[in-house]
Amino acid sequence: MGLSSTGYVILGFLGRRPMSGYEIKSLVDKSTRFFWTASYGQIYPELRRLAEAGLIEGEARPQGGRRRTVYRLTAAGHRELRDWLADDPHVLELRDEALLKLFFADSAGHQGAAEILAAKRERHLEEVETLKAIEPKARALPARFPHVVVRYGIECHQWAADWCERVASELAGGEEEAERRSA
Amino acid sequence: MGLSSTGYVILGFLGRRPMSGYEIKSLVDKSTRFFWTASYGQIYPELRRLAEAGLIEGEARPQGGRRRTVYRLTAAGHRELRDWLADDPHVLELRDEALLKLFFADSAGHQGAAEILAAKRERHLEEVETLKAIEPKARALPARFPHVVVRYGIECHQWAADWCERVASELAGGEEEAERRSA
């Protein structure tokens, strides 16, 4: 079928229960954003395309005078979601500016390298804190896997933070030696 | 100065030694692509912009009848590189389709979830193999940090593969229990 990646996020959320585009966006911001983002500029046009393709159905559900459209999966949408889940995942991309800087850290001096590592560590620890704040909510959900994924995030960022600390002390040890040699 | 992200990759490589756009691209493909990609469509226009901004200088260095331009950092380019390395890194983005599927795995059944975990594990192990093949070359480099970063990649993907295995067996244990209950 060749849906956009955002299309599958939408199908995934609608697989749980019917909801509006706005609600999908706020759930994305609270959950999948750590490994898969989506903006209004993608979500609303994609909702229209999915409806045209017959994978979802919209129903007007105004709240007072505030217009609102709630979407649900059709039978075809359920099939599409299941097929996608059964396919081998392909996208696995990382964009890590700290790692890029570390890669070029020979041009930064050993003080510079230490700062890059410290900043990277700090950043991962912030992510750990953010995810730990979310964790209880994920655990309370009727669905089981959101919590599994949150735990992945916590453990992964903690691992990365620990790696930074470990490498920083290895580097500091090596530097002391180098200083003795050059002294 | 507000360079594009590709601009800094170029400055980083030129910080080691002068080289052509083609060589930058092939080095990116062999090294930074695991956490920072760049295509010809970005590199060649960016080389021109960097030259216009006075951060790099191109010199014609044909090989026989084959035209070739080798770029080097100017003093301003060195400064720009050092300033960028000293700035706090900002971009840290992950796009992991397997994690997205796992997040929605409640719609996939426990067999489906097990398959997602197995596929994710397999993928991380492939990355480990790819990076292990590169590692000796990185270690042999005069620069020290490329090797540090390759080790990060190997250890990180190995950690992720192990996590998948651990969670898969937790899930399998839980499923046996659930089957006993429903039997």
Added chain:
DNA sequence: GCATGCATGTAAGGAGTTACATGATTCA
């Protein structure tokens, strides 16, 4: 002679973000 690698580039298009515009409702 042909495949592979070196080398430079562009055009088209897809993906995604940001900013903006609009307007209702809720709650302090």
Added chain:
DNA sequence: TGAATCATGTAACTCCTTACATGCATGC
């Protein structure tokens, strides 16, 4: 009354990839 939240949407823009075009050099 004003801020925050709910709700939908678009326009402009950036970033980036893919595919293509060109042509020389090297080694089998």
